[in-house]
Amino acid sequence: MKKKPAKTLAILCSPGTPELPVTQHRRLARVGRAAIAAHPLGGPVQLVLTGDRQLRRLNAAYLGKDRSTDVLSFNLDPGPEAQLGGAAPMWGEIYISMVRARAQAKEQQVPLLTEVARLLVHGLLHLAGYDHADEEGLRFMEGETERLLLEAGLLPPTLTTTALASSFSAKE
Numbered sequence: 001m002k003k004k005p006a007k008t009l010a011i012l013c014s015p016g017t018p019e020l021p022v023t024q025h026r027r028l029a030r031v032g033r034a035a036i037a038a039h040p041l042g043g044p045v046q047l048v049l050t051g052d053r054q055l056r057r058l059n060a061a062y063l064g065k066d067r068s069t070d071v072l073s074f075n076l077d078p079g080p081e082a083q084l085g086g087a088a089p090m091w092g093e094i095y096i097s098m099v100r101a102r103a104q105a106k107e108q109q110v111p112l113l114t115e116v117a118r119l120l121v122h123g124l125l126h127l128a129g130y131d132h133a134d135e136e137g138l139r140f141m142e143g144e145t146e147r148l149l150l151e152a153g154l155l156p157p158t159l160t161t162t163a164l165a166s167s168f169s170a171k172e
Helices: 022-038 052-063 098-108 110-126 135-151 165-169
Strands: 011-013 044-050 071-075 092-097
Touching: 011 022, 011 135, 022 044, 022 110, 022 135, 044 052, 044 110, 052 071, 052 092, 052 098, 071 110, 092 098, 092 110, 098 110
Parallel strands: 011 044, 044 092
Antiparallel strands: 071 092
């Protein structure tokens, strides 16, 4: 019988990147697990909290865009043959610029954790196959992000991601 891969989320910080307190890592991981439960992935995901320079390098190398961004996600789906035995291979990586997250949190007047969680959910939805290239996809991703952040208690009911969503479409 084929074993289902674990749906784990590892949170790493690049050297020199200000870390979130451990209590916030736990809340961030809960939001990530809720997103993965709602939109299953084929294996573990690694979240890397880093700076603008690394996001710019990755954006240039893999997407041909020589500029930084707030979040990038990379689907590393190794295919069915890699899951025949042993630990589940890494399914994806998400990189978040803490510099951008901090600036966006300040601009939107939300806690840093809320903005980082929003970016994490955004990246996880991309890994699950969703996109915001059209209006329908954008509305779905905004609504799903809002739902998950509300359920996690990270988004006040008076503030919706529609108010925060300008970064979904404006930066890509």
